[in-house]
Amino acid sequence: MHSEDSYRDAPVFLLTIDESMLIEAASKIAQKTLGDCKRCAIGKFVDTRLALELGDLMQSVKIDAPPIYRVLTFRRQDGERIVVAGLVDKVSCGDSPKLRITALYDPSSQPWLEELIHSEDLHRAFVQTSSEAMWCIDFSEPVDLTQGDHETIRQVFENECRWLMCNEAMARLYNLPMELDFNRQPVSLYFPRNLENETFVRQIIESNFSVDKVLSIDTSHDGSSMYMENTVHCNIQNGCLLRMWGSVRDVTGYRQVQNRLTRDAQDVRSILNAIPDAILVINRERRLLAVNASFEALFGWKQHQFLGQDIQSIINLEAPLPNGRRWYGIDHQRWTTEVKISTGRSMMCDAQIFPVGEEAPDRFVLTLHPAHE
Known part of the structure; x- marks a missing residue:
């Protein structure tokens, strides 16, 4: 009363x-x-x-x-x-x-x-009208940074917090319906605790609470996963994290393409390693750029012994080919040559070389197959 x-x-x-x-x-x-x-x-x-x-x-x-x-x-x-x-x-x-x-x-x-209010109005107008998605997480229960990284990460996801001043671009990015205010939604709904986001928070800690272009995996309003590239800054007082804020960019499409290319590259590598012939990729200076597993199986050399090195010491590429041709021509070449193996002996091999690219190639694929087979 x-x-x-x-x-x-x-x-x-x-x-x-x-x-x-x-x-x-x-x-x-x-x-x-x-x-x-x-x-x-x-x-x-x-x-x-x-x-x-x-x-x-x-x-x-x-x-x-x-x-x-x-x-x-x-x-x-x-x-x-x-x-x-x-x-x-x-x-x-x-x-x-x-x-x-x-x-x-x-x-x-x-x-x-009045000057303070005017300044705040300008700041809010700038944030709300920006085409860049901006966000802020305000911890009403501050995160204690003195208890070690593991406890800090736990508190970031479990302490009471709220969205503050998330702009319209942020709402559009997360496909929020027009009638919903992003700032009234639970933080955990769009920034859930998972292994990727724990790694994201750990990167923030290890970077002294200021990072640029760091990946997180968030959740759209429809429940789909989104790869986000974040710039993050933090407000820390007396050993406690009070706020995190920054901007975010959706890189889901880029990340999906990158993941697909990585899988494709792994598939190609698996196929090349299954081929019994030695396959070498070299440049015009005869330096080894890539090689399959059969190179080691046939000749006994470890891949790391020659990656980035001139392979002239184990196969003489400078010897003239039939009709006076050179190995680095723009056409497919085929010949028989000696390849030095790790025991010091030589093995006769059928060699074929294919230029990569049509004009002035600077990379070549060399295949070696034991001639006695």
Whole structure:
């Protein structure tokens, strides 16, 4: 219960509003600031948008729920605007609930406060209209960074937190329906705890809480997985993580293509390793670029002994071929040659070389097959 006298004598700007949106009680500071306002409709002192917002809060806020921070602009009876930064909550007073507005008000702070609000409005407008998806996670339960990486990662995913100032581009990126506000959605719904995202958080920790173009795997509103490239910064105070914010880019298509190319390359490598002939890829300087498993099986040489090295020491490519041709021509070449094996002996092999590319090739595929077979 709160008495009217306690409201009147409160050393702050304080109003209570009843369910009819009439000002029921006002502190002396509030009455001095606004003029005689008791039993007046709140709409007399605020614009239509704020009046509607306060009406919504009267309906939606629960009694004794945590206060909501708001910057409020009032209009005095002489038309002068008064800006206050304060808290709005709902309290039980008598037989009915009341909406309470509490703020510290000092006329000398008006220019500073209005400049701060103007700056915040510009910042919010920049974020909301940006084509780049921007996000912020605010930890109402700060993450303790003094307990080691494992505990830090656990708290990032399990501590109470919320989205803050996620913009429209962010909502579009995650396919959020128009009627849903991204900032009211659970963080875990779009940033779930999984092995990939734990690795993502670990990278943030190891990079001193500032990273650029780091991969995470998020969840779209329809439940599909999304590969995201993140730039992340953090607000840390007294060993506690308070906020993480940054921008994000969808690289799902690129990542899927990359994964497919990786699988294709693995398939090609498996096929080449199954071929019994030795297959070598060399450049015009005769340096070995790639080789299959049969190179080691046939000649006893380890792949690492020649990768990046000139193979002239084991096969003489500079010897003239039939009709005076050279090995690095633009046509398919075929001949018989000696290949030195790891025991020091030589093995006669049928050699074939194929240029990669049609004009001035700089890579060649060389196949070697024992001639006695």
